[in-house]
């Protein structure tokens with residue numbers, strides 16, 4: 001009986017830990033969209049500070065991202081596909097590509113290289129889609 005209760009408690013704890021991690025990662029992804037929406041007009045206005053800041057925030061989420069995908073967190077209110085854990089190395093590579101593209105954009109903006117910005121912005125957006133195509137429902 002006692003071990004049954006313990007097992008039940010552990011299952012509930014694991015489920016709520018997953019719920020937290022899912023909620024948090026979705027918030028971070030929504031923040032990515034906000035950043036992209038701030039970067040776009042900032043490119044037209046030559047507001048390098050905003051571009052750098054928002055691109056850096058995308059990069060820092062990209063760095064943390066894998067920790068927010070523990071095994072089994074495709075259960076619950078989530079669009080994460082089980083393929084993430086079947087192809088974990090590729091998922092890591094895609095989050096790293098996202099991070100690198102965001103860092104490149106931040107560096108170009110910091111250097112005031114406005115001609116290179118649209119291309120770097122396009123490259124960054126592509127890394128979002130590259131991952132979603134395979135790993136998000």
Ligand code: HEC
Pocket residue numbers: 022025026027029030032033036058077078079080081091094095098124125127128129131132135136137
């Ligand atoms: C390495 C993979 C990966 C990268 C890179 C990535 N995403 Fe995602 N994204 C996901 C996964 C997986 C989900 C599903 C998360 C869930 O529902 O638990 C998701 C969910 C989302 C959501 C839905 C959030 C919600 O509230 O349900 C948005 C919006 C989003 N991503 C935007 C972006 C943007 C913008 C970028 C690029 C700047 C990006 N993502 C980069 C994998 C990625």
